[in-house]
Amino acid sequence: MNRILIGVLGVSAAAAAFGQAKLPRGGYSANSRYNRLYKRSALTTVTGRVVGIQEMPPMNGMAVGVTLLVRQSKRKTAQVELGPAWFVDHQVVRIRLGDKVRVAGSRVRVNNEDVILASRVSRGKSVLALRDSAGMPYWDALRPERFVVSSASQPVTGTIESENTFTVDNTPMQGVVVDTPNGPQNVAIAPGWYLRQQEMPFRVGQSITVYSTSPPVRYGNLIVANSIGYGNSVLILRGSLGAPIWYGWP
Numbered sequence: 001m002n003r004i005l006i007g008v009l010g011v012s013a014a015a016a017a018f019g020q021a022k023l024p025r026g027g028y029s030a031n032s033r034y035n036r037l038y039k040r041s042a043l044t045t046v047t048g049r050v051v052g053i054q055e056m057p058p059m060n061g062m063a064v065g066v067t068l069l070v071r072q073s074k075r076k077t078a079q080v081e082l083g084p085a086w087f088v089d090h091q092v093v094r095i096r097l098g099d100k101v102r103v104a105g106s107r108v109r110v111n112n113e114d115v116i117l118a119s120r121v122s123r124g125k126s127v128l129a130l131r132d133s134a135g136m137p138y139w140d141a142l143r144p145e146r147f148v149v150s151s152a153s154q155p156v157t158g159t160i161e162s163e164n165t166f167t168v169d170n171t172p173m174q175g176v177v178v179d180t181p182n183g184p185q186n187v188a189i190a191p192g193w194y195l196r197q198q199e200m201p202f203r204v205g206q207s208i209t210v211y212s213t214s215p216p217v218r219y220g221n222l223i224v225a226n227s228i229g230y231g232n233s234v235l236i237l238r239g240s241l242g243a244p245i246w247y248g249w250p
Contacts, residue, residue, distance in 0.1 A: 039108070045103065048070040050070055059110060066084075066088045070101060082128070102122040104119050104121075140199075141245055156178060156187070157207075158208070164176065210227075
């Protein structure tokens with residue numbers, strides 16, 4: 001790590017152009033070599049002040065990530081890796097130079113350096129949530145089928161008829177129109193910036209099962225998906241109370 005950025009945490013044009021990711025999904029998928037380094041047996045917590053913000057790939061072949069340098073004392077500075085820049089830059093909570101933070105995560109070795117893969121970064125009452133309690137990253141919505149969010153509402157099953165964009169609470173959402181036995185059903189999935197980074201590209205003719213909250217969140221003929229099952233996998237999009245994964249569950 002040899003570049004310190006001054007200012008508000010975010011993706012700069014220079015950082016976005018820094019190297020080309022060679023690994024699938026930029027090397028950040030939940031089952032990637034990088035994310036498998038996260039171990040619950042190595043959980044740690046550090047407190048200090050942010051003295052540097054770096055934007056560069058954490059490992060060869062990976063896409064640009066965001067790292068904080070957190071000074072714990074005059075002689076000790078922790079290197080805290082947050083996650084892919086495309087995800088961190090879209091979060092509501094922004095970390096700035098000089099912020100006093102509390103970091104929770106897993107202490108690991110990356111490129112022969114001691115680093116912390118952060119799960120949460122707290123600044124006062126604000127929390128930047130990056131991973132769940134098991135260490136699964138919020139930037140990756142793909143889970144095995146057994147992780148489907150249970151719902152008492154009737155799942156919607158059918159094939160994708162077309163793709164569309166819907167507006168939910170003044171937010172543009174990528175979605176699909178599903179051909180079901182009861183007719184076409186509009187389904188809002190996630191913001192485009194998040195959905196485009198996921199492993200499963202929705203395509204016309206694909207069979208899916210849409211799970212929503214109970215009762216389902218409806219806007220006329222539009223429902224908001226909590227999770228979408230396909231094959232032996234599922235995209236987890238919201239928690240049981242409707243909190244979106246792309247902003248971290250509380």
